Amino acid sequence: MSTVGGGRLGVAADSERWRVLSLLCLAVVLSLTTWFSATAILPELKQELALGASAEAWLTNGVQVGFVIGALAASLVNLPDLVRLSRLMAAASLVAALANATLLLHPGPGGIIAARIVTGAALAGVYPPALKLVATWFTRDRGLALGAVIGALTVGSALPHLFRAVSTVLDWRPVVAAASLATAAGALLFLLFAKEGPYPFGKAVFEPSRIGQVFREKPLLLANLGYLGHMWELYAMWAWLLAYTRAAFDAQAIGTAAAASLSTFFVVASGILGCLLGGYLSDRVGRTATTAGMMVISGSCALLMGFLFTGPLWLFMLVAIVWGVSVIGDSAQFSAAVTELTDRRFVGTALSVQMGAGFALTVLAIWLTPRFADFIGGWRWAFLLLVPGPLLGAVAMLWLRNLPESVKMAGGLR
Structure with a gap:
């Protein structure tokens, strides 16, 4: 009974x-x-x-x-x-x-x-x-x-x-x-x-004196470098995709302002599929493999967008949607990795440093992208500026995968 x-x-x-x-x-x-x-x-x-x-x-x-x-x-x-x-x-x-x-x-x-x-x-x-x-x-x-x-x-x-x-x-x-x-x-x-669930956290205290620890410990440093590479690309892509799509549609002599806005919505919103897929994969093949794979795909899409700027439209949209899926699909895993790699007493500090550094970097990427477009004479190749972020981030996560401390992540799946 x-x-x-x-x-x-x-x-x-x-x-x-x-x-x-x-x-x-x-x-x-x-x-x-x-x-x-x-x-x-x-x-x-x-x-x-x-x-x-x-x-x-x-x-x-x-x-x-x-x-x-x-x-x-x-x-x-x-x-x-x-x-x-x-x-x-x-x-x-x-x-x-x-x-x-x-x-x-x-x-x-x-x-x-x-x-x-x-x-x-x-x-x-x-x-x-x-x-x-x-x-x-x-x-x-x-x-x-x-x-x-x-x-x-x-x-x-x-x-x-x-x-x-x-x-x-x-x-x-x-x-x-x-x-x-x-x-x-x-x-x-x-x-x-x-409402909070049955597994509450203890107090996550922010201790400024522990900030240096985030950068001294190699596993934490590599996880954060992966996150910074991810953030360099993500918000600049979201911020300027509408301007890029409008310019591409003008170059292809198709669509209207409404079509560009609708296309941007579908590309960005498709990221929900990546988030669910990334969460599923990370619990089964590990965080480092999931994040590195997503960043290689998203960086490749950022590179390909310029080649497809003038069409064909179906291929432009296909690559854009794959980019939308992959550019955000790994996001949750960087925070999860930090919580697993750091001393539980300093999780609050580690997460605050990670998030603060990541969003501060987005300010620079968002500011630079339209200036880079002006410098090269238009939007076509502007997203090349974003490519180094995910590629360097993928290298950092694969490097982390080879460290013995990586077994702390995802129940030993690294």
Whole structure:
């Protein structure tokens, strides 16, 4: 009798963790729509506000800078340990929604950039806590669960392009309004349904004195170099894919602005498949093999895009979608690797350093990409700038695979 009861209890607990994961992912999708809301309408904002190249880049980079500031500030005061995660994510989502909505008030270039910085800082209270919360529900299949959350981030990041594609007969304001409303809805979902699971973490304290350890220990250094290579490519690709696709469609004399926005949505959103695949593979063939394989594929796609700039369209889109799948598919595994390689007492510091360095690097990559395009005379070969990141990252992860410490990862699968 007790066995049956225990079996039923186990089934109920298993069902509950997947239910929480599903609702959490939906909330993340809705809340993260504000990340690239300005990027999706960048051509219109550039024309209406007469933005220069620097201001144009900062409409996206403002979010990146704000995220770094928010994430490091939260780590310094251990905010996720002081505030219940559901309330923290709900409040942060609401702030992001309000900051994004200020774009509707026409605050000017400086005001828009300030609003983007606040949006990024607020989203630092959504994405990292969501990863922490879902990990409290999963010991088995954790790689898949974390991959699902990052897949939700990916779809949320893509949604503004869909909003723009279906509203091109209107101006840019409905995109901003839709993103803000979606993020507010995400706040409500976090408040109602986000709760911690049966496997809570201890306090993850940020200790600045331990920062050097992250760079002195070879396994940690290599895992972080892999992550930096991944981040060099990821956000610059997401930030400038719409501009690149518009230029390619113009070169092929096909499509409209709506077609470019819709194509960008499908390419970025396809990353959810990569996140799920990466999570599945990492739990079965190991983190180093999964991350290195994904980065070799994504780097190859970045190289191929220039050759397909003038068509054929079907092959251009096929390679772009493969790139969208592979460029994000390994993302969760770098954080998982750091948690497995570092002393449990300093996991908080190691993760904060990794995330801070990674997002800081995205600022440089996003800023450089359009300047590189101008320097070489157009967008066609602009993504060549991103190729070294994933290739060097793959080398770092394969190097890590050959170290004896790598057996600590993925249950011995390296």
